[in-house]
Amino acid sequence: MREIRFDRFGGPEVLTLHTDAPTPEPAADELLVQVAYAGLNPLDYKIRDGSSGRAQGLELPAGTGRELAGTVIGAGSGLDEAELGSRGLTPGTRVFGMRGPEDRRGVAAEVIAISVDDLAPIPGEIPDEDLPRWAGLALVGLTAIATVRDTAGIEQGETVLVHGGTGGVGQLLIPMALEAGASRVLATGRSANSARISELGATPIPYDTTDWTAEVQRLTDGHGVDVVLDTHYHSTFLPSLDQLAGGGRIVALPSLADLSPALERGIEARIPAIVPGRDRLDRLAQGIRAGRYPLEVSEVLPLGEIAEAHRRLEDGHTRGKLVLDVSA
Template identity: 60%
Template sequence: MRQIILPEFGGPENLHLEADAPAPAPAPGEVLVRVAYAGLNPLDYKLRDGSSGRASSLTLPAVLGREMVGEVISAGAGVDLEELGLPEGTRVFGVRDLSDMRGTYTEQIAIAAEDLAPVPEGTSDADLPRFAGLALAGSTALTALEDEAHVREGDVVLIHGGSGGVGQLLIPLALRAGASRVLSTGRSSNADRLRALGAEPIPYDTQDWEQAVDAATDGRGVDVVIDAHYFSTFVPSLDHLADGGRIVALPSLADVSPARDRGIEAHVTAMSPSPQRLRDLAAAVSDGTLDVEVSEILPPERIAEGHRLLEDGHARGKIVLDLRTATSAR
């Protein structure tokens, strides 16, 4: 089978396509899945270049990738696929638990059964790539909103990076949780997309976002900040929180001590997926609450290009890797 391997830490050029890798065997508690598409995420390039704290958990050569969509092939001991509602041939999507550093840039994976959920019936083949980019971003968004920011009825929420893969899910999920308004920073070219998602766009490339937040809230500030950018936005955002406000940083290495030193509730998101959360996300896609935008679908041969787009930091929506065989992809 084909897979993309990382023989040593470094740039995108270090990612190589291997054509004849052995297929994995599912261990007890695992499901063997034929991968159709794998989602790309910022964590992937941080693991690739060694800058993530989790890079020390990788054994090189390694396969990167955290999430995917595909089809159930078989299961290991102790897994009753019928009981789980995942019989052979079922289309599934999922994300590896943070303790599992095996990747998804490969045609077949063995993955814990609890890290999977079925793709909703009636989903077209053309819509499958959206589910490759749903599990990690969606679980991150739900963790930030429900477990950390505790968004509640009437909250005004500010999202930095609303046009990115996680941001585009945060906006409608914050509104579903009861937020009265969602403000979102982003490029002016993405303003229409942010409005379509239900946010009030703040184009940082044409205006001062801090002044815009003050004007939008009459100087009161926002109740919640969820910051997907962090580096240039986290500390300035502290001055625009209302009394009792909360701030959540998405980058795993974010230092939130400047907020805590000021007595502000602050969190760094630690994604917490679960079968129920995955099913909730799938239902939200089916009922139209969530619209997962896929900006690029790339073949394995262009994986380096995908990583460069991630590192650029301005990718809109999700970048997805097409791992279908040449026969099925036609």
Template identity: 70%
Template sequence: MRAITYDRFGSPDVLTLVTDAPQPEPAEGEVLVQVTHVGLNPLDHKIRDGSSRLASLVELPAGTGREMAGTVIGGGPDLDDYELGSRGLAPGTRVFGMRPPGDLRGTACEIIAIAADALSPVPTEVEAEDLPRWAGLALVGLTAIAAVDDAAEVSAGQTVLIHGGTGGVGQMLIPMALEAGAATVWATGRAANAERIRELGGEPIAYDEADWQQEIDRATGGRGVDVVLDTHYDSTFLPSLDHVAPGGRVVPLPTLADLTPARERGITAVIPEITVTRQRLDRLVIGLREGHYRLEVSQVLPLEQIARAHELLADGHTRGKIVLDLNA
């Protein structure tokens, strides 16, 4: 089968398409999935170039990709067709999901074995052309749940500032913060993305046209916000600490974020940790199906163009998601 592999950490050029990769055997509790689309995330290029903490756990040669959409084609020794059916995962069912944090096998290949609990069925009414969105949903959706519910504990009436409102995670953070009862959600982004932030329910602050610190000061009367959800981090984390209201929280997304400056100032700072459960995946299904979550796919590329996709990701200005189509 076709699969993307790499045998050393480095630039996108290390990514290689092989056509004779062995088909995986599903272990107990696992499902075999014929992959149609692969969602990409900044984590993919950080593991590939060796800069992610997870890279030290990767055994080379390795696969790449954390999430996907596809069709169930079988189950492990304990999951016959009856068992799969009882979980809504009968052979032929279209599914989406992501590898749990400790599972570093890739998803950018034609057939994967993956934990049944890390999958959820794609609703039957979803059109084939909408599948890329489902392939890109699990990682950013579960991250947003972990950020809004677990790390920030957003509650009714709070004010929220999101840095990077139209990135993959940002497009899920805005509606989830509102769903948690936030009174106002400001979101930074380039001016070109302001309209999209409005569509998602946020108040845009164009960081390339205005000073976002002045804007947030003006909007909050100098009080600051209750919660900062910071998907960018590099140039936004430290200045954000000046705009956190008393008792507020800051939640940087990158797992290597240094929380010390926040803690030294007595500001609660938490990096979200993804939990992959069927219950959380099913919440994403309801949100997407009912139109509350309107994750956007900005580019669909063929599997062969994965190196180009990683270059785009590393640029740091992805709008919504970049997805690979294995049948293109």
């Protein structure tokens, strides 16, 4: 079968398509899944270039990618028909999900073995054409839940500023912040993305054509916001500390973000951590199904173009999700 692997840390060129990979054997609690599409995330290139904490001690050669949509084609010895039936994951079921944080294997392969707990069924009425979106949903969705619910604890009537409102995570942070009770969400992005930010329910602040800090002050009558959800971090974290209302808090998404400038000023600052779980995947599925989480897929590239896909990801301006078509 075809699979993407890399045998050293480095640039996108280290990613290689192998056509003779062995089909994996599922462990007792794993399912065998025929992958249709794999979602891409900044974490993938941070592992590939060795800069992520998750690259430490990673055994090479390694696979790439964390999230997917596909079809169950087999199960490990610990999963009988009754167990699979009770989970709604019998062979032939279309599924989506992501590898748990401790599972270091990739998903950019035609067939993968993956823990049964890391998958959920895709509702039957979803057409196959919509599968790329489901492939790109799990990692950003679980991140958005961890950010809004577990970490920021947004309360009724609070004002929220999202940096990177049309990125993969940002497109879910906006609707989830509103769902959590935010009275108003402001979101930064390039001016080309302003219309999309409005569609998602936020007030756009184009950082490339305006001074976004002045805009935040203007839009909040000089009060600032209660919560900043910062998916960009590099040029946004420090100036955001001056945009917080009294008692305001900031959540930075990159796992290696330095929070000390906030903490030294007595500002609550945290980094979210994904909590896997079927209940959360089902919640995401319901949100997509009901149209509450209109996550966009901007590009679908064939498996063999993985290096080009990583280059585009690294540009840092992905709109919604980049997805690999594993069958192409």
